Amino acid sequence: MRTLGGPLFALLLQADGGAVPEGTSTSIVGLIADSSPISKTVLLLLALFSIVSWSVIFYKLWTFQRARRQSASFLDVFRRSNKFSEVQAVCRSLNESPLVGMFQAGYTELTAQLRQTPEAGPAGGARPTIRSLTAVDRALMRASAVELNKLEHRVPFLATTASIAPFIGLFGTVWGIMVAFQGIGQTGSTNLGVVAPGIADALVATAVGLFAAIPAVYFYNQLTNTVKLFASDMDDFAMEFLNIVERNFT
Amino acid sequence: MAAPAADVTDVLRDRQHEAGGLRQMAVVSIALHAVMIVGLTFAPGAWFAAQPEPRTVMTISLGEGAPGPANGGISTIGARAIQTPQPIEAPKRPDPVRPPAARTPEMTVPIPQAKPQPARPAPPVKDAPEDARGRTPTRGAQPQFGSAVAETGARGQGFGLSTGGGAGSGSRLDVADFCCPDYVLLMVERIRSNWNSRAEATGQTMIKFTIQRDGQITDVSVLKSSGLAALDINAQRAVLVTRTLPPLPEPFPNRTLTVDLSFEYLR
Numbered sequence: 001m002r003t004l005g006g007p008l009f010a011l012l013l014q015a016d017g018g019a020v021p022e023g024t025s026t027s028i029v030g031l032i033a034d035s036s037p038i039s040k041t042v043l044l045l046l047a048l049f050s051i052v053s054w055s056v057i058f059y060k061l062w063t064f065q066r067a068r069r070q071s072a073s074f075l076d077v078f079r080r081s082n083k084f085s086e087v088q089a090v091c092r093s094l095n096e097s098p099l100v101g102m103f104q105a106g107y108t109e110l111t112a113q114l115r116q117t118p119e120a121g122p123a124g125g126a127r128p129t130i131r132s133l134t135a136v137d138r139a140l141m142r143a144s145a146v147e148l149n150k151l152e153h154r155v156p157f158l159a160t161t162a163s164i165a166p167f168i169g170l171f172g173t174v175w176g177i178m179v180a181f182q183g184i185g186q187t188g189s190t191n192l193g194v195v196a197p198g199i200a201d202a203l204v205a206t207a208v209g210l211f212a213a214i215p216a217v218y219f220y221n222q223l224t225n226t227v228k229l230f231a232s233d234m235d236d237f238a239m240e241f242l243n244i245v246e247r248n249f250t
Numbered sequence: 251m252a253a254p255a256a257d258v259t260d261v262l263r264d265r266q267h268e269a270g271g272l273r274q275m276a277v278v279s280i281a282l283h284a285v286m287i288v289g290l291t292f293a294p295g296a297w298f299a300a301q302p303e304p305r306t307v308m309t310i311s312l313g314e315g316a317p318g319p320a321n322g323g324i325s326t327i328g329a330r331a332i333q334t335p336q337p338i339e340a341p342k343r344p345d346p347v348r349p350p351a352a353r354t355p356e357m358t359v360p361i362p363q364a365k366p367q368p369a370r371p372a373p374p375v376k377d378a379p380e381d382a383r384g385r386t387p388t389r390g391a392q393p394q395f396g397s398a399v400a401e402t403g404a405r406g407q408g409f410g411l412s413t414g415g416g417a418g419s420g421s422r423l424d425v426a427d428f429c430c431p432d433y434v435l436l437m438v439e440r441i442r443s444n445w446n447s448r449a450e451a452t453g454q455t456m457i458k459f460t461i462q463r464d465g466q467i468t469d470v471s472v473l474k475s476s477g478l479a480a481l482d483i484n485a486q487r488a489v490l491v492t493r494t495l496p497p498l499p500e501p502f503p504n505r506t507l508t509v510d511l512s513f514e515y516l517r
Contacts, residue, residue, distance in 0.1 A: 047283065050283060051276070051279050051280055051283050052276070052279075054279035054282065054283070055272065055275045055276035055278075055279040055280075056272075056275075058275035058278055058279060059271055059272045059275040059276075062271060062275065063269050063271065066269070095269075096269055101261075101262070101265040104261045104265070105258050105261050105262060105265075108257065108258050108260075108261045109258050112257070112258075139258045142258065142262060143258075143261070143262055143265070146262045146265055146266055147265065149266075150265070150266065150268060153268060154272075
């Protein structure tokens with residue numbers, strides 16, 4: 001059975017904000033497409049910075065990961081084996097580790113010294129000795145410098161990106177706002193519809209600059225800290241190596 | 251014994267070569283940036299634009315409560331004061347003056363030779379024209395309360411969606427600042443006339459649509475479904491069939507008016 005009640009209406013009216021002018025796209029890509037050549041250049045530059053810095057970040061993270069893993073296995077081999085020649089044989093496969101470079105330098109110095117004094121020991125059973133422990137130490141220090149340089153290579157680019165990218169973005173923004181104000185002067189209208197697209201367009205540059213800079217800052221700090229940890233590991237290894245040499249060859 | 255390089259410097263020179271892989275990482279980085287740019291390009295624009303909050307929300311519900319007064323949509327509360335009629339003073343009448351008494355006629359002597367005058371017949375009486383009929387004199391235009399209503403332009407709390415006077419149902423409304431209730435009334439009437447409110451099921455459907463400045467109805471969509479597609483389609487159809495309304499009223503400042511209209515199906 002159907003009762004014909006009065007139809008119930010509930011009406012919600014909302015006055016539309018109406019702030020979005022027709023014809024201009026609100027998406028970020030639309031903003032970029034409408035922008036001037038200068039700001040496009042700025043954006044392209046920032047994109048290049050971002051691409052290169054991310055390349056460096058990925059590369060460094062990858063190599064540090066490999067170096068850490070190979071250092072761990074190298075130290076494992078180094079501490080378990082009795083002969084340096086055994087360790088030297090392993091070095092070929094653990095080439096990424098900075099400790100391998102130090103070991104190879106120290107070992108080379110050591111063998112050179114031992115070869116120069118083969119006749120020093122009169123008896124065959126006598127222990128071979130080296131002439132200078134400080135020379136081995138110096139060789140280790142040289143190797144350490146080389147390895148640190150290799151680890152730090154390209155990391156400063158991240159610092160450069162972190163400090164320059166916001167400024168480049170700011171330049172693009174300032175330029176865009178200048179253009180926007182010129183537009184105001186020409187049209188003589190301070191209508192928000194005239195001013196706002198230009199300024200929004202200009203602000204994209206700062207946003208992209210920050211987008212490039214923020215990861216660069218974060219990973220610069222992280223990578224330099226990792227390099228510091230590697231350096232302390234290398235110092236530790238140098239002490240250990242020198243101790244073993246002193247114990248066995250003097 | 252493995253033959254090591256002869257000199258430490260040679261070893262160090264060998265070690266200075268950087269590990270490969272930078273090029274691959276650059277390719278990865280370029281690919282990531284490309285993916286991000288493409289994602290931004292094809293992302294819906296709504297992700298970046300803030301949705302504007304509705305500035306005013308007006309809730310009007312019809313059909314609840316007691317019937318409204320049969321005053322033709324004009325309520326006493328909402329009416330603006332109009333000029334009250336001034337009482338008209340009666341014109342002053344002159345004070346009555348007593349005329350002097352007639353003088354006593356002098357004595358006259360009849361003339362014996364005088365001929366008697368023939369009596370003249372009375373002139374025929376003609377009917378006076380209809381215009382000459384006496385009327386009750388009026389005392390100026392005095393407003394009187396009657397059935398007529400004056401459009402004072404005032405709209406207030408009780409603008410009265412009681413369409414059709416006494417037949418109107420009670421209305422409860424919560425008007426923020428929409429200027430022109432007549433327009434709402436007209437819109438609701440038009441849509442209601444296209445709406446088949448009788449259905450085999452009960453439910454409530456909320457339809458959202460936008461009225462352009464020129465009265466075109468656009469962007470009709472179901473805001474809240476009743477759960478039954480038939481009811482939704484029925485309500486949507488009512489709005490779609492209406493298609494155009496009069497242009498938005500002049501005092502309304504915005505470019506468009508978005509309306510959430512709820513259709514309630516009662517069995």
